[in-house]
Amino acid sequence: MVKYFNAFISFDMEGVGCLTSWQELKKESPSLAQIRELATEEVNAAIRGIKNARQDIGEIIVCDSHAGGENLLIDMLETGIHLVKGTPRSYYMVEGIDQQFDILFFIGYHAMIGTKGAGMDHSYSSSSIYNIKLNGKYVGETEINAAVAGHYKVPLALVSGDDKLAKEVRKFFGQEIEVIITKYGISRFAAKCRHPHDIQQEIEKKAELAVKKVKKLNPFIFRPPINAEIEVINTVIGDVIEPVPGLKRVSARKVTFQTKNIIEFYRLLRVICNLAYTVK
């Protein structure tokens, strides 16, 4: 049986080059249509890079993972892909990832919560999560999602987002991963933005490079069991998540728990975020 090359692209919005605040994503915002188009074009650049690198492409999944997962414009996406959209999803930002995939890209990602000068820094929920630690290390969406893919032996090969995320990625994953800086963070809601065409060209080039060197990359793995510590933003969130089986409330805003692997952790993280939204 011929084994095709399958790619998984997880997309978030905050790291898209032209975006500097959540205000711009409100339904009534005059910038929303343009941001959605430019976001779609960043994903397209990644798809073209993958296709440029190889002839034997099987599946390319694009997972729209910002808010309710309804940001990308499907009719403007490059053809031959599948788009995962909508909510709820148990595996949200990496819904559908498994051992069939050969490579993982993160487009439009952002730094973890608490990063100075990073655009819209947060970790899974800006309204409920203050920070997350796994096996003693602070982590954000990039690290958690890379670890979920790593569970299926899929290596993270490319990340795009602001310069603060780039720094985080280098620190956590080393030099091997292709990184595209889409903008330079000034504050949480201000940045020096690159021209969209410059960003798209660089994503396309680096996506091709990433596919060509993927064999050299190792999947990212958190050694099981996973010891998790989640600090939430206020005490009422602590109150609603306290009854979740397996969680130990160690202080008003902090819970700890152990899971046998990252998949189990991810499912519990989804439960915690969803419960937190009920008291927002």
Ligand SMILES: [Zn+2]
């Ligand atoms: Zn987002």
